[in-house]
Amino acid sequence: MDINQRYTPQSWPEHPETATMEGKNKFIGFWLLLAAETVTFASLFATYLALKDKGPSGMEFSAAGLFELPLVFAMTMILLTSSLTSVYAMYHMKNHNFKAMQAWLGITVLLGATFLGLEIYEFNHYVHLGFGYTNSAFSSAFYTLVGTHGAHVLFGLSWFIALMLRNAKRGLNMYNAPKFYLASLYWHFIDVVWVFIFTVVYLMGVIG
Amino acid sequence: MSSIAQKKGFGATIWDFMTTVDHKKIAILYLISGGFFFLVGGLEAMLIRVQLATAGNDFLSAGTYNEIITMHGTTMIFLAAMPILLAFMNAIMPLQIGARDVAFPFLNSLGFWLFFFGGIFLNLSWFMGGAPDAGWTNYASLALASEGHGIDFYSLGLTISGFGTLIAGINFLVTIINMRAPGMTYMRMPLFTWTTFVASALILLAFPPLTVGLFFMVFDRMFGASFFAVEMGGNTIIWEHLFWIFGHPEVYILILPAFGIFSEIFAIFSRKRLFGYTALVFATILIGFYGFMVWAHHMFTVGLGPTANAVFALATMIIAVPTGIKIFNWLLTIWGGNISFTTPMIYAVAFIPSFVAGGVTGVMQAIAPLDYQLHDSYFIVAHFHYVIVGGVVLAILAGTHLYWPKMFGTMLSEKLGKWTFWFFFIGFHLTFFIQHFLGLMGMPRRVYTFGADQGWDLFNAISSAGAVLMAIGVIILLVNVVMTSIKNERVGNDPWGDGRTLEWAIASPPPFYNFAQTPLVRGLDTFWIEKMDGNKKGMIYAEPLGDIHMPNGSIIPFVISLGMFIASFGALYFLDGDKPWALAVLIIGLVITFGSMLVRSLKDDLGFHITKAELLEDAKGGNTDGH
Numbered sequence: 001m002d003i004n005q006r007y008t009p010q011s012w013p014e015h016p017e018t019a020t021m022e023g024k025n026k027f028i029g030f031w032l033l034l035a036a037e038t039v040t041f042a043s044l045f046a047t048y049l050a051l052k053d054k055g056p057s058g059m060e061f062s063a064a065g066l067f068e069l070p071l072v073f074a075m076t077m078i079l080l081t082s083s084l085t086s087v088y089a090m091y092h093m094k095n096h097n098f099k100a101m102q103a104w105l106g107i108t109v110l111l112g113a114t115f116l117g118l119e120i121y122e123f124n125h126y127v128h129l130g131f132g133y134t135n136s137a138f139s140s141a142f143y144t145l146v147g148t149h150g151a152h153v154l155f156g157l158s159w160f161i162a163l164m165l166r167n168a169k170r171g172l173n174m175y176n177a178p179k180f181y182l183a184s185l186y187w188h189f190i191d192v193v194w195v196f197i198f199t200v201v202y203l204m205g206v207i208g
Numbered sequence: 209m210s211s212i213a214q215k216k217g218f219g220a221t222i223w224d225f226m227t228t229v230d231h232k233k234i235a236i237l238y239l240i241s242g243g244f245f246f247l248v249g250g251l252e253a254m255l256i257r258v259q260l261a262t263a264g265n266d267f268l269s270a271g272t273y274n275e276i277i278t279m280h281g282t283t284m285i286f287l288a289a290m291p292i293l294l295a296f297m298n299a300i301m302p303l304q305i306g307a308r309d310v311a312f313p314f315l316n317s318l319g320f321w322l323f324f325f326g327g328i329f330l331n332l333s334w335f336m337g338g339a340p341d342a343g344w345t346n347y348a349s350l351a352l353a354s355e356g357h358g359i360d361f362y363s364l365g366l367t368i369s370g371f372g373t374l375i376a377g378i379n380f381l382v383t384i385i386n387m388r389a390p391g392m393t394y395m396r397m398p399l400f401t402w403t404t405f406v407a408s409a410l411i412l413l414a415f416p417p418l419t420v421g422l423f424f425m426v427f428d429r430m431f432g433a434s435f436f437a438v439e440m441g442g443n444t445i446i447w448e449h450l451f452w453i454f455g456h457p458e459v460y461i462l463i464l465p466a467f468g469i470f471s472e473i474f475a476i477f478s479r480k481r482l483f484g485y486t487a488l489v490f491a492t493i494l495i496g497f498y499g500f501m502v503w504a505h506h507m508f509t510v511g512l513g514p515t516a517n518a519v520f521a522l523a524t525m526i527i528a529v530p531t532g533i534k535i536f537n538w539l540l541t542i543w544g545g546n547i548s549f550t551t552p553m554i555y556a557v558a559f560i561p562s563f564v565a566g567g568v569t570g571v572m573q574a575i576a577p578l579d580y581q582l583h584d585s586y587f588i589v590a591h592f593h594y595v596i597v598g599g600v601v602l603a604i605l606a607g608t609h610l611y612w613p614k615m616f617g618t619m620l621s622e623k624l625g626k627w628t629f630w631f632f633f634i635g636f637h638l639t640f641f642i643q644h645f646l647g648l649m650g651m652p653r654r655v656y657t658f659g660a661d662q663g664w665d666l667f668n669a670i671s672s673a674g675a676v677l678m679a680i681g682v683i684i685l686l687v688n689v690v691m692t693s694i695k696n697e698r699v700g701n702d703p704w705g706d707g708r709t710l711e712w713a714i715a716s717p718p719p720f721y722n723f724a725q726t727p728l729v730r731g732l733d734t735f736w737i738e739k740m741d742g743n744k745k746g747m748i749y750a751e752p753l754g755d756i757h758m759p760n761g762s763i764i765p766f767v768i769s770l771g772m773f774i775a776s777f778g779a780l781y782f783l784d785g786d787k788p789w790a791l792a793v794l795i796i797g798l799v800i801t802f803g804s805m806l807v808r809s810l811k812d813d814l815g816f817h818i819t820k821a822e823l824l825e826d827a828k829g830g831n832t833d834g835h
Contacts, residue, residue, distance in 0.1 A: 021386070025311040029382040036374060036416050043420040043453075047435065047446055054441030133433060137441035140433035144424070159809075166810050175812065 005173065012096035012172075017181035020174050030182045034189050041193050044148060045200060048141040052205070055136025063138075063205030066131060072202045075118045076194065079153075082111035083191040086184040093180055098171045101180070105160055108187065112157045119150050142201070149197055152190050159183045227761035229313035230720050234320050235299035235615060241324055242291030247682070248331065249283035252276045254679055257639070261672035263660035273656035274341035275358065279331075281344030282362065285458065286369060287327040289596070292604050293465045294323075294376055297404045299615050301380065303711035303718060304398045306389025306727045311382035313759045314808070319375035321769035326369025329776055333361035343654060345455070348436035348447035352428060357780055363425040364776040368769070370415050370422070377411030380404055389710070390750040391729030395489070398709040398733075399475075399482065402489050403468030406496040407461045413500070414457035421450035430783050445510060452503035460499040463595065464492060466603030467534060470556045473606055474538050476706050477553035478545025481733060484537040491530035491537075498527045508579045517576040524574035531567060535560060550704065551625035555606035558633050559599065566594030569644065584654075587647025593640045605632065605685070613703040617716045618696050624688040628681045635677025642667045642674075701746065708733040713746045721756045724823050725749035756818045764808050771800030 013019040018027050053062045089104035123143070133143050160183055167176050216224065225237060255276050259268045268276065302310055310316050333339040340362035342350035351359045384405045388397070397405075424447070427433035434440030436447055475482045482488060504512060504520040538560060547553070569591040573579045582588060605628070612620045646667050651658065658664050702712040713735040714723060728750040731737050738747055775797025781790035 025382050025386050028385055029312060029378050032378045032381055032412055036378070036412050039413050040416040040420055043417045043450060047420070047424070047450075050443060050446055051435065051441065054443070056440050059441070133431070137434045137437065137443070140427065140435055140442075144427065144433070144435075162806060162809055175814070 007096055007172070009096040012094075014094070016094065016096075016172070016174065016177035018178075020178070023174070023178035026178045026182060030185060034185070037189065041145075041148070041196070044141075044145045045196065048145045048201065051137040051141040053138055055138050059136050059138070061129075061131050061135065061138065063201070064207075066126065066129075067202050067205045069202060069206055071118065071122060072198060075115050075122075076198045078111050078118070079115045079191055079194050082108045082115065083188055085111065086187045090181060090184050093172065093177060096172055101172070102164055102168070105164055105180075109157055109160050109164075112153055112160075112187075116150060116153050116157070119146070119153075123147075146197060146201065149190065149193055152186075152193070156183065156187050156190055159186065224761075226766050227317075227763045229309075229317045229759050229761055229765075231298045231302050231310050231313065231316060232615070232717060232720070234316050235295045235297075237320050237324075238291045238295035238298060239615070241327065242288050242295055245283050245287035245327055245331075246289075246292065249280055249288050250679065250682060252280035252283065254675060256280060257672040257675040259656060260658075260668050262669065263658055263662070263665045265657055268656065270656045271341065274343075274654075275334075275339040277654055278340045278343050278346075278358075278362075279334075282330065282340070282366070283327075284596075285344065285462070286366060287323075287330070289462050289600050289604065290373060291323060291327075292608075293407075293462065293600075294373075296400075296469065296607050296611055297376075297380060297407075297465060300611055300711050301401050301404045302383060302387070303614075303714060303722060304401045304709050305384065305387065305392050306710050306723060306729065307383060307387040308722055308726075308756070309759070310379050311387055312379050314762060314765065314813075315375050315379050317762070318765035318768060319372040319379065321765045322372030322375065322772065323369045324372075325769045325773040326365045326367070326372060329368060329773055330361055330365030333358055333365075336361075345451055346425070346447075347451075348425065348428075348444040351425060351447075352436055352444075359425070360429055360780045363422045363429070364779060367419060367422045367426070368772050368776065370419050371772075372769075373411055374415045374419075377408040377415070380408040381412065384408075389723075389726050389729050391734075393729075395486065396729055396732045396734070398468075399471035399485070399488055399492075400465070400468035403464040403471075403492055406492050407464040410457045410461045410464070410496055410499060414454045414461065417450045418454035421447055421454070424450075426779065430779060432783075445507075448507055448510065449503070452506045453500075455506065456503040457496075457499045459595070460495055462600045464495065466600045467492065469603045469607040469610070470538065470559055472709070473552045473556040473610060474541045475708055475733070476610075476704060477548050477550055477556075478542050479548075479706050480541055480545040481708075481736075482537065483540035483543075484533075485732060487533055488537050491533045494530040495527060498523060498530070502527065505574060505576075505579075508576045509583045521574050521576045525571055528567060528571050535564060548706075550609075551620070551622055551629060552606040552610040554626065554629055555602050555609070558629070559602045559606070562594060562598030562602065562633075562636070566591060566598050569594065582647065584652055585647035586643045586651045586653055589653045590640050590643035590647060593643070597636055597640065602633075605629070608685075610704075612692075613699045613716050614711055615717060616693075617698055618692050619699055619703055620692050621688050624684055624691070628685045628688065630681075631677050631684060632681030635674045635679075635681060638674025638677060639671050640674070642670050646671070702735075708736040710735055710747075713738070719826060721758060721818055721823075723747075723749075724756070724827065725753055726751050753823055754820055756823070757815055758818060759815045760813055762808075762813070764804050767804040768801050768808075771797050771802075771804065773797070774800060 016023070018024050055061065085104050085108045089101045089108060092098075092100035092104060131139055133139060163176070163179055163183055172180075225233060228234060228237075255268060256273070259265050259273060298310070298316070302308075336357065338356045338358045340346065340354070340358035342354050342359060342362075346359065346362055384397070384401060424433070424435040428435050428437065428442075434442045436442045436444045438444065471482060471488060501523045502520055504516060505524045508517050508520075538556075542557070549557075569587070573582055573588070573591060609620050609625050612618070646664055649664065649667075651662075651664050658668070699716055701707075701715055703716060704712075707713070710727060710729070713727065726749065727734070727747040730748070735747065775794050778790050778792070778794025778797055781787045782794060784790065
């Protein structure tokens with residue numbers, strides 16, 4: 001693989017992310033990592049369900065009383081949209097349109113950062129209500145599940161930003177195409193996890 | 209960069225190993241550190257047996273005894289057995305499928321260094337205020353009540369080394385999926401590669417629950433969370449579930465590669481194709497699958513209810529079926545074979561009855577009502593040592609003798625090898641067989657002493673005597689290693705003479721680029737096929753000789769792991785109150801880790817090429833082993 005080889009949209013392969021051996025390996029390896037991540041989140045979800053609303057006797061907090069849907073719904077929409085914009089970015093990556101890809105990735109990052117900001121606001125709000133991390137088994141399980149997701153969002157954002165800055169001047173090649181592709185795959189995974197958090201934690205929480 | 213190794217100074221050799229991404233060198237690192245931890249764990253075992261040799265002994269205090277049994281179990285499982293098996297997987301599996309290296313050489317190195325620093329961190333607890341003392345299962349109700357930092361060393365150390373193992377698992381899976389030589393279909397893969405594949409899949413899916421459980425433990429003890437604190441609404445059974453959802457597959461992560469090693473040995477030294485290769489492959493997959501369905505059989509007495517107990521009891525009994533299939537296939541491989549009783553082969557032959565004994569007691573414990581009687585008694589101790597020592601450790605010793613020439617280019621002494629075997633094997637049965645009866649007589653596990661009037665002294669004394677024999681066996685093995693290293697008689701490609709698979713078609717040890725030309729695989733036991741066809745060149749090759757692309761070495765894996773190691777000390781002392789520097793240490797460690805990850809990400813690392821001319825020079829000198 002020659003990193004200096006120049007491509008045009010015509011010579012650019014249809015699946016640049018798996019066009020090289022390294023790309024193929026990364027592709028499979030990353031899907032396997034997502035399998036491990038799935039088990040991780042499954043463990044966190046199971047723990048959350050077991051500890052939901054559990055706390056010291058006389059605890060004033062419960063999922064039904066605490067969570068409010070409007071903010072979380074906005075967060076959900078923002079994150080889902082960011083997944084869509086990352087798809088647009090990958091569309092342009094496959095067409096070897098570097099500028100459009102960077103632009104859509106930029107929008108993805110902005111949406112992701114907005115989501116993260118809202119999540120910090122939400123956590124801050126709960127903490128001021130007295131629902132801190134050490135408040136109860138319920139609070140520990142809640143913050144650990146949702147916070148682990150938030151940490152993934154942060155990592156995904158940093159990954160996108162690092163890739164965009166690093167490759168800003170040199171454009172797409174066979175060496176970085178798989179990297180962009182995997183970062184966006186990771187972003188989709190984060191999105192899917194959030195759909196489950198929205199359902200299991202917030203929707204099922206508000207219903208009671 | 210020349211492919212011909214120069215004589216290097218000591219410092220340069222150390223640096224070479226710290227930066228290597230070569231799967232064969234990483235294998236040696238795994239073997240040395242795993243072997244070291246095996247000796248540490250063995251020493252702890254000897255202390256346990258000295259303490260229990262007589263009634264009312266006060267050789268160890270009760271508290272120290274708890275620390276030693278905890279560290280014995282943890283060390284042997286996480287830091288000895290698994291790394292040594294990973295050593296063989298690293299050394300042999302890529303050769304068996306004709307690959308240039310593993311799929312991610314950089315991650316391979318990272319996996320090792322994470323394991324290494326995790327293991328060191330865990331063992332530093334001995335010198336920094338006391339080791340963990342809640343048993344290797346670290347049940348939350350005990351662990352939360354444990355004073356000092358022992359449990360924190362356990363949680364953080366295993367988290368780090370667990371990441372390393374997870375990385376190794378993903379790496380092997382991708383290697384086997386993507387990097388098989390032309391003609392190496394799945395159903396032509398040697399059994400050791402197959403068992404590596406399934407064990408890696410188990411690692412992939414079993415380690416995350418452990419990591420999550422360990423994180424809960426860290427947060428509960430150090431950051432004021434209350435996952436397991438009952439008074440805060442927590443639930444200690446969550447730990448037990450998470451631990452055993454990991455812990456039971458872990459048993460198969462250990463035993464499947466052991467089965468793989470024995471499968472290779474039976475075929476080689478019976479000079480026969482494996483009987484029922486297909487059945488062995490599917491039995492391996494089935495065992496891996498069922499391995500995830502039986503975790504609650506460790507928790508029969510918790511009170512999950514009769515329905516759960518019945519389901520898990522049945523699932524547990526089902527596992528005996530694929531295991532039985534394997535046993536019969538091995539027996540029928542030996543049957544009618546032209547057998548040579550080399551050291552690996554006598555280990556393999558001895559393994560069958562030993563492991564079957566452990567399996568039978570396993571099925572006994574699967575009967576939930578009987579398990580209420582056996583639970584937490586020495587019967588359990590006897591059972592799991594029969595499967596782990598009688599299965600995994602015998603495989604490790606057999607594999608050490610079998611693959612030593614491939615890894616180091618010289619044969620271990622057969623004579624001393626057999627001495628090791630007899631001491632170890634007799635010692636093993638002497639130590640553990642009698643523990644079944646101690647258990648049935650009512651002796652509970654994990655007690656640090658017993659009374660003279662309880663009638664357990666004779667059997668315990670016999671058990672301790674057996675442990676001495678095992679120790680003598682291991683010492684003879686060490687002597688063997690030193691003597692063969694000094695003699696250093698070089699051997700050729702196929703030192704056992706009857707190698708069947710690709711790893712025996714390459715020099716011992718192989719050149720750092722493995723096969724100069726990727727071999728063409730024409731069937732199961734591909735090297736044997738070429739031998740039978742009278743192929744003088746060894747193999748048929750699938751490509752002309754050409755330039756080879758190789759990855760660069762890197763110190764970054766070492767630095768990433770070192771950062772985690774430093775950060776762990778910060779986390780450990782975070783809540784002590786009197787140590788304001790702890791937070792700084794935590795942050796510095798994380799900055800080192802994530803900073804070096806960023807460097808890795810931003811810096812292009814395209815590797816280098818070995819030219820055809822260099823390869824030809826290597827081949828001309830007959831100098832492919834790098835000497």
